[in-house]
Amino acid sequence: MDEIYILELIEEKKYLQLKKILEEMNEVDIAEILDDLDLHTALLIFRMLPKDLAVEVFAHFSIEKQRDIVSSITDKELNYIIEELFFDDMIDMLEEMPANIVNKILSRATKEERELINQFLKYPPDSAGSIMTIEYVELKKTMTVREAMAHIKETGLMKETVYTCYVIDRNRKLEGIVSLRNLVTSDERILIGDLMEEDIIYVETHDDQEKAANIFIKYGLIALPVVDKEGRLTGIITVDDIMDVMETEATEDFQRMAAIAPSETPYLETKVVELAKHRIIWLLILMVSATISGAIITNYENVLSSVVILTSFLPMLMDTSGNAGSQSSTLIVRGLATGEIELIDAPKVLWKEFRISLTVGTTLAVINFARLLFIEKASYAISGLVSVTLIFAVVIAKVIGGILPIAAKKVKLDPAIMAGPLITTIADALSLVVYFSIASAIFKI
Numbered sequence: 522m523d524e525i526y527i528l529e530l531i532e533e534k535k536y537l538q539l540k541k542i543l544e545e546m547n548e549v550d551i552a553e554i555l556d557d558l559d560l561h562t563a564l565l566i567f568r569m570l571p572k573d574l575a576v577e578v579f580a581h582f583s584i585e586k587q588r589d590i591v592s593s594i595t596d597k598e599l600n601y602i603i604e605e606l607f608f609d610d611m612i613d614m615l616e617e618m619p620a621n622i623v624n625k626i627l628s629r630a631t632k633e634e635r636e637l638i639n640q641f642l643k644y645p646p647d648s649a650g651s652i653m654t655i656e657y658v659e660l661k662k663t664m665t666v667r668e669a670m671a672h673i674k675e676t677g678l679m680k681e682t683v684y685t686c687y688v689i690d691r692n693r694k695l696e697g698i699v700s701l702r703n704l705v706t707s708d709e710r711i712l713i714g715d716l717m718e719e720d721i722i723y724v725e726t727h728d729d730q731e732k733a734a735n736i737f738i739k740y741g742l743i744a745l746p747v748v749d750k751e752g753r754l755t756g757i758i759t760v761d762d763i764m765d766v767m768e769t770e771a772t773e774d775f776q777r778m779a780a781i782a783p784s785e786t787p788y789l790e791t792k793v794v795e796l797a798k799h800r801i802i803w804l805l806i807l808m809v810s811a812t813i814s815g816a817i818i819t820n821y822e823n824v825l826s827s828v829v830i831l832t833s834f835l836p837m838l839m840d841t842s843g844n845a846g847s848q849s850s851t852l853i854v855r856g857l858a859t860g861e862i863e864l865i866d867a868p869k870v871l872w873k874e875f876r877i878s879l880t881v882g883t884t885l886a887v888i889n890f891a892r893l894l895f896i897e898k899a900s901y902a903i904s905g906l907v908s909v910t911l912i913f914a915v916v917i918a919k920v921i922g923g924i925l926p927i928a929a930k931k932v933k934l935d936p937a938i939m940a941g942p943l944i945t946t947i948a949d950a951l952s953l954v955v956y957f958s959i960a961s962a963i964f965k966i
Contacts, residue, residue, distance in 0.1 A: 527554055531562060540569045548574060552581035560589045568598075576605040584617040591622050599626070607681050609654035609762060612641045616651075649733045650726035652766060653747045653756030656681040660688050662696060662714030666707050673701070682759055685744045688717045693753040695721060695746055723748050726755055730766045735860040737763045770858065773937070807943070813950045814839075821957035828964055830899070834907045835953075841885065842914035842952040843945035849874055849922030850944050857926060857936045867927045874923035875916065882915030906963055910956040917955070918948035 530539040543551055543566070551570070555563040555578065567575060567590065579587065579602055591599060603611065603626060615623050615638065637655070644650030658680050660669050669686070677683040686704070688697040697717030707716055723746045724733050733745060737760065745758045818825070818835075825832055853870060856862035862870065886908040893904040922944050926936035 524550075524554055531558070531566065536566075536569060539566070543570060544574065548577035549581050552578045552586075556583050556586050560593065564590065564593050568594075572601060573605070576602055580606060580610045584614070587614055588618060588622065591618070591626070607654060607656055608637075608641075609652065609656075609681070609756075609759075612638065612651070615642065616646075644726060647730050648726060649724045649728045649730055649747050649758060650755065652730055652733075652762050653726075653758050654681050654762070655756050657744070657746075657757045658683050658686040659754070660686050660699065660713050662688050662690075662712065662717060664713045665709060666704055666711050666713070666716065667709035669699075669704055669713055670709075673704075682744050682757070685757075687746055687754055687757070688713055689754050695723065695748055695752060695754040697721065698746070721746065724758075725750065730763075731770050731858070733758055734763050734766050734770065735858075738767075739860060773935075807946060811946055811949075813946070814953055817950060817953045817957070821953075821961070824957050824960050824964070828903075828960065830903060831906075831956075831960055835956075838907070838910060838914055838952055838956060839949045841911060842918040842948040845878070845881065845915045846918035846922035846944040846948040849877075849919045850926055853923050853926045854936045857930055862927070864927060864931055867924065870923045870927060871920065874919045878916040878919035879912075881919070882912035885915065886911045902963055906956075906959055910952065910959055913955045914948070914952035917951045918944070921948055921951075 527539070527542065530536075530542070551574075555566060558566070563586065567578065570578060579590065582590065594602075606614075615626065618626075641650070656679065658673055658677060660672065664672070673683055673686065684701050686699050686701065687695060688699060690696055697714075697719045698721055699713060699717045703716055722736060722740055722742070724736065726747055726749055736742065736745060737758075743760045745763075746754055747756045747758060749755050853862060889911055890904050890908040893899040893907060894901070899907075925944060925947075929936045
């Protein structure tokens, strides 16, 4: 349905027609439309929705809109939403709500629910435990397939997924998993213990959410069990939640690679002062670190004053080294993020980047030598100096760009920090030292 048509119906107050249309729409699309409306109008339309649809729409609202809705609806309406929301959606909401609203919600929960909510809220923000849900189907290995199917039919509507079921013992230790496909296609008399898969892929509650994301990618899962240190099943992570994690992690990497402090708030909703604050710190660090290049140039001032033409090649050398370093670091950061590259692969990365840089650097140097000699009419000495420096600059930049992200991960830093502007600054400084050192030797200055 065309969003413009929906907005026209709202403007013309044709609510009966609007209600019929909204009931046929996807909850994500409805949430997207209501998110952009003022609170009074959004609340009016939200209350028009059937209760089940309203809960699903609420789960897809932005945090700001959820906060506004919770502050405006009646206690009865709030209770229904809290009861019907999937547990992980409720936890996500509570993590972003102010204390007074959290207290309001917790006061309406049962003692058991409050204890469970408080337990989830204590997990580290970026851990597997913080994004898992408790809405999963649990089975016993002594059940027959018939009993398991009856159990799924009885409880499945309240679970977030039924495609994978989890077999636990009396102490809640995870013993195996069984897919709904196997249950549907197997003889009703077979025991779950004979049907279940015991080679289980799982994460622990305090594992980083990025590790969980990498496991989803590697094995193509739709759900991943989460256990505590004793191996007891605590919850599961579903593919829709891990997609949010992947988007968040990718966004953070891009921001760090561009020398911007990460922010979860959408660009258009972030205040100018806040955006400036996120950028200025890194720009200040890079500005100060760039003085190293200035100090190197000043130190070789006698070389530049003796052979003034050397100055004209500085931008080309610095840009090439910076770009070469960024190419390598971007690929390595991405490889580390997806699990394609591990810490033990550092020697392989070093050797590969060295060979790549030699190939690229030599090719650029040959082309540059011909350009300077025949087009720029530079001398053999100047053409050779710039071209040889170009090889060194590319080799240095690519090796640094390949190794620094791995070194960062080794010391528990985000590899994305060691990308883009930071590597450019380091590569520039080293390239200048090589350039002026070779120049001093050639021209004996």
